[in-house]
Amino acid sequence: MTVLRERWVMSLALVDPQDPAPGSTPLFFALVEPDSVGRHAAPLLVFASSPTSRHGQLCVDALAPVAAGASVYLESETVGELRGAQLRGTVHRAARCTPAVAEALRARYLARHPVAAPVLDGGRHELYVFEPRWAKVTDNRLGFGVHPTAQFSAPWSGAPLSSAP
Template sequence: MPQTSHHTHICSFLKKHHVATLATVDAQGFPWCSNLFYAFDEQEMELIFTSDEATRHVRDFTENAAAVAASVVLDSKIVGKLQGIQITGVVKKADDERYKEQYLKRFPYAVFMLKELWVLRIDTAKYTDNRLGFGKKLYYER
């Protein structure tokens, strides 16, 4: 994947952070949000996370295979430093051993409590970075 300025900024932001909010919808159309720790695969533009199959968000994205949304935000009271990203994509089971390696490299202590691994393939992203100018938006599309 060619490195563009937008791509570089987005990847840099995702690598610096580790918690995303995942938004799902169940089969009846009811929304749900959950927070999760993620490892970022820059090469594939994917977020890798672990979660038990019994959780509501896993049931949502396995029963209702529609796209999910996620966000990662830098919390700051200083408006000029606000940054955040909104993502859409699809979640799949992380069957490849490389996902486990990447996740454990980021969170070594997770080896003691590792549940099922999942991958959120980023299809679109909108990154806001007020340090680049108030309300400056950068976009990524697969």
Template sequence: MAVLRECWVLTLATTVPGEAAPYATPLFYAVVPGEQGDGPRLIFASRPDTTHGRHLAEGPTTVAAGLYLETESIAELRGVQLRGEVVPLPPTAVAARAAYLERHPGAAALLRPDARERLYALTVTWAKLTDNRLGFGYKHEWSFAAPTRDEHRPPVPV
């Protein structure tokens, strides 16, 4: 899904049980390909004390997200709606950190071991592409396997 690699910012929507309203926040991200049958993983950095960080907690947390390429022409509109699960990554997630910093090198100071920022991985379980270049209102959907859970380790091997 080339649009994921072309965009830089996604809008992540989170909720928590008992709260009436969802919360949306823009986040820079990097894409890490999924394993066989798994959806892609979007790696982003944030602080656990933000509203969405509190919603994500220790995860896994079901979320929705959207991203689009800006254009002034409706005939050129392209974007993706996503659903998936987010988990915080451990400091040992070297490949995820490298992917994020390759795309956003200016974030290196934010991701020091003593920093408050941490990395998260959104594993995509469903995606819908809208691409008006292929015809007005053209849509295509994908479904991916949900992350595998083992009670002794997190489901994101990045």
């Protein structure tokens, strides 16, 4: 999914069981290529956010990964240049990963977004991982209406195993 390497902002939407009103938020992300931090067939998207934001609270309070959807796209007024990915999966708190995995995720995020170091170091934000289980790709350079899909059934081996921070 080349578009994930080309872009750095995703729109993330989480399922809130207490509030059915839809909501999404744009977030900077860093791509973690498959099998580069633990074993995972799917690319992982690492993002930073405040634990007091709506999506942050959902992840902090959850005892299990939170269901989510995301989109990443290249906008263009030229229809033949449009490309992007629709993603469905789960969000994990990096703080619940092993220290080695959490540090690898932090290194990936800061390599892509070094300006984020002060907010991560100050504790105002923490890292989360979006793990896709399904993806639909649009790349109009391949032809209009061509939308390959992918399923990622093997779970990420670096995913948190417990709800303890």
